[in-house]
Amino acid sequence: MSKGIRAKDLRGNEPAELKSTARKLEEDLFKHKLKKVTNQLENTMLIRNTRRDIARVNTVLAERTRQVAATKTTAQTATKEK
Numbered sequence: 001m002s003k004g005i006r007a008k009d010l011r012g013n014e015p016a017e018l019k020s021t022a023r024k025l026e027e028d029l030f031k032h033k034l035k036k037v038t039n040q041l042e043n044t045m046l047i048r049n050t051r052r053d054i055a056r057v058n059t060v061l062a063e064r065t066r067q068v069a070a071t072k073t074t075a076q077t078a079t080k081e082k
Contacts, residue, residue: 005053010060018064022057025050 010018029050035041 004049005056007056007060010057011063013060015061015064018057018061022054022061025054025057029054 005021010021013021029047032041032047032050036044036047041047
């Protein structure tokens with residue numbers, strides 16, 4: 001059984017690529033929910049796994065955003081000290 005997307009694999013991606021991955025996963029989640037409502041979804045675990053994959057992508061994206069903000073703050077502090 002595959003675990004889906006791993007956060008370790010996502011950390012090497014660019015923010016734009018992470019956003020497109022999240023968008024694709026959200027579209028997949030919508031399709032899975034639609035199939036569930038129409039009783040065409042055989043494996044209901046797909047919904048849970050997709051939601052968790054979206055959370056992983058968003059977590060890595062937030063980490064990247066915090067890194068950039070911390071780097072900017074450090075750079076601004078260094079320039080003020082000079």
